[in-house]
Amino acid sequence: MIFIIRIVRFLIIAAVVYFLVRLLWKGDLFGFLKKEKKSKSPKPLEEMKKDPVCGTYIPESQAIKLNWKKENVYFCSEECKQKFQKLHR
Numbered sequence: 001m002i003f004i005i006r007i008v009r010f011l012i013i014a015a016v017v018y019f020l021v022r023l024l025w026k027g028d029l030f031g032f033l034k035k036e037k038k039s040k041s042p043k044p045l046e047e048m049k050k051d052p053v054c055g056t057y058i059p060e061s062q063a064i065k066l067n068w069k070k071e072n073v074y075f076c077s078e079e080c081k082q083k084f085q086k087l088h089r
């Protein structure tokens with residue numbers, strides 16, 4: 001019984017550590033990207049649009065736009081746009 005408790009406790013600690021490390025790493029990465037943007041170009045960050053078919057994020061200028069139900073939907077490729085149109089007919 002004590003053995004099981006030890007395993008469970010270990011798993012919880014491992015999960016917490018993993019979560020913290022990920023959080024820290026993400027924060028660092030974000031800070032790094034921000035710095036890079038600032039020093040390279042004064043342009044504002046382009047808005048990223050989510051492709052509802054495959055879930056990828058595409059910069060607005062490179063996305064394929066579709067007006068659907070009075071809303072703009074963005075796709076990474078013509079293929080995804082066609083899939084979406086098939087699904088929402």
Ligand SMILES: [Zn+2]
Nearest residue numbers: 051054076080
């Ligand atoms: Zn896509």
